[in-house]
Amino acid sequence: MAIPIVLDHNSPQSLQGQIFEQLRHLILGGKLKPGTPIPASRVLAEQLGTSRNTVLLVYDRLMAEGYLQARKAIGTYVNLELPETCLAATRRIATSIPVQGEMVRQPVIPFTGQRRMGADARHLDFDFFPDRTDLDLFPQKIWRRFINRTLTSSSTHFTECGDPGGLLQLREVVADHLGIARGISVSSDQVIITAGSQEGLNLAARLLIKEGTLVATENPCYEGAALLFQSYYAKLVPVPVDEAGLDVERLPKEGVMLLYVTPSHQYPLGFTLPIERRLKLLDWARRCGAYIIEDDYDSDFRYRGSPLTALMGLDDYGCVMYLGTFSKSMGAGLRLGYLVVPKALIHAARSAKALLNNGHAWLDQATMAEFIRSGAYSNHLRRMRHVYCKRRDCLIEALRQHFGAVHLSGLESGLHLAWHLPENYPDASELQALALRHGVGIYAIGSGTAYDYGKCDYSARTLILGFSSLNEYQIRAGIRRIADAFAGLPIVNE
Numbered sequence: 353m354a355i356p357i358v359l360d361h362n363s364p365q366s367l368q369g370q371i372f373e374q375l376r377h378l379i380l381g382g383k384l385k386p387g388t389p390i391p392a393s394r395v396l397a398e399q400l401g402t403s404r405n406t407v408l409l410v411y412d413r414l415m416a417e418g419y420l421q422a423r424k425a426i427g428t429y430v431n432l433e434l435p436e437t438c439l440a441a442t443r444r445i446a447t448s449i450p451v452q453g454e455m456v457r458q459p460v461i462p463f464t465g466q467r468r469m470g471a472d473a474r475h476l477d478f479d480f481f482p483d484r485t486d487l488d489l490f491p492q493k494i495w496r497r498f499i500n501r502t503l504t505s506s507s508t509h510f511t512e513c514g515d516p517g518g519l520l521q522l523r524e525v526v527a528d529h530l531g532i533a534r535g536i537s538v539s540s541d542q543v544i545i546t547a548g549s550q551e552g553l554n555l556a557a558r559l560l561i562k563e564g565t566l567v568a569t570e571n572p573c574y575e576g577a578a579l580l581f582q583s584y585y586a587k588l589v590p591v592p593v594d595e596a597g598l599d600v601e602r603l604p605k606e607g608v609m610l611l612y613v614t615p616s617h618q619y620p621l622g623f624t625l626p627i628e629r630r631l632k633l634l635d636w637a638r639r640c641g642a643y644i645i646e647d648d649y650d651s652d653f654r655y656r657g658s659p660l661t662a663l664m665g666l667d668d669y670g671c672v673m674y675l676g677t678f679s680k681s682m683g684a685g686l687r688l689g690y691l692v693v694p695k696a697l698i699h700a701a702r703s704a705k706a707l708l709n710n711g712h713a714w715l716d717q718a719t720m721a722e723f724i725r726s727g728a729y730s731n732h733l734r735r736m737r738h739v740y741c742k743r744r745d746c747l748i749e750a751l752r753q754h755f756g757a758v759h760l761s762g763l764e765s766g767l768h769l770a771w772h773l774p775e776n777y778p779d780a781s782e783l784q785a786l787a788l789r790h791g792v793g794i795y796a797i798g799s800g801t802a803y804d805y806g807k808c809d810y811s812a813r814t815l816i817l818g819f820s821s822l823n824e825y826q827i828r829a830g831i832r833r834i835a836d837a838f839a840g841l842p843i844v845n846e
């Protein structure tokens with residue numbers, strides 16, 4: 353380790369004095385922390401171009417004053433406990449450093465974005481937070497095997513930046529997957545591999561939003577999207593949602609540059625946008641000259657019937673960007689997702705991605721590509737669908753057992769559902785707080801799971817419950833616990 357000491361050979365102060373003062377400042381300023389090893393005298397002398405004797409004399413003095421400590425056969429360290437006399441010197445140094453000229457105040461940084469809240473940091477006995485998956489279900493063994501296989505086959509990728517759009521093999525298997533599973537016919541160069549769909553959103557925003565751009569979203573919508581658009585100084589336009597998803601008739605007739613929408617499983621309410629609305633939506637985009645971001649975050653998990661073709665699969669105008677993620681099917685910690693852009697935006701999207709980070713980490717991409725290509729991903733998805741379907745059924749049954757004929761939405765697909773409370777129930781936020789006090793996480797809209805503009809029909813009377821991170825035993829126990837907690841209220845089934 354080279355220590356940042358600069359010697360001035362024209363200074364009236366001796367070299368020994370200069371080294372001593374600078375080392376002392378580094379120690380007292382916390383730049384050389386207690387316990388940090390100091391280079392051997394020979395090494396520092398070589399670095400500074402002085403005699404070893406000069407450095408030895410400095411070390412002796414620093415040791416005598418308690419700044420350094422020598423340990424036999426190990427070396428010299430910054431003293432673990434700096435004596436009070438040294439610390440008093442810090443205070444003197446702090447007040448004696450001369451300030452040259454007027455101090456110029458740093459400009460206020462222009463970024464005003466807020467980050468999305470994650471799951472409650474407190475430990476809860478049963479947490480139905482919607483954005484979690486189950487660690488026990490991550491295919492650890494097989495994933496490790498694929499990583500090892502990838503590492504041995506092509507390690508040259510460690511020393512080269514890859515294609516900014518992503519590893520070709522992964523883009524190809526993603527394009528194939530989208531054709532089969534979502535009815536989207538795209539070429540691999542339309543696919544940009546990203547760090548989760550959040551980076552895909554960032555890329556889309558980077559391409560289309562400047563200060564004051566009108567961006568429409570469902571109300572309520574995914575908080576990660578709304579906060580991101582705001583951080584680009586977009587002007588958000590809330591569009592109401594009903595039991596068939598986004599109310600297309602209530603979209604502004606003009607002025608909107610971008611619409612963010614979750615047609616397969618409206619986030620957070622779980623409604624599915626029917627085909628007539630999908631077609632109307634595309635027509636609206638064509639008439640307005642707007643782009644649409646279709647966030648298809650959990651469509652791999654469909655439990656009833658066949659999925660509707662994705663909006664992008666119906667798009668003849670080249671106005672839809674499609675966001676996909678492996679956060680739900682594999683795990684959010686992988687940070688792997690993709691943005692599929694219309695042909696006209698390929699160049700711009702790839703350039704934006706290159707400027708952002710020169711492309712995604714190679715090892716994860718190569719492992720995922722092989723995982724999909726080998727068929728292991730399809731097997732994993734099949735297994736996950738079965739497990740999550742059972743968990744969903746278990747949650748529905750537990751809610752019915754304790755609360756009667758509950759009104760639920762979002763059951764056809766995904767990893768969470770919405771529970772619409774009857775009029776005689778307290779507000780969702782009150783129930784959330786009560787459950788939380790009993791160690792159970794159930795979530796009102798706008799409590800960190802979704803972005804609520806504040807006046808939608810669902811703000812007060814809907815609770816969101818994720819079922820992907822709890823097993824069936826935990827789901828039953830969690831719902832029993834809230835039924836007990838709500839026992840004083842006139843609502844629980846006897």
Ligand SMILES: Cc1ncc(COP(=O)(O)O)c(C=O)c1O
Pocket residue numbers: 482483547548549550551574614619647649676677678679684688689
């Ligand atoms: C609507 C929606 N989109 C996307 C995601 C996934 O985000 P990411 O891929 O950045 O983990 C989530 C989160 O769980 C989500 O709820």
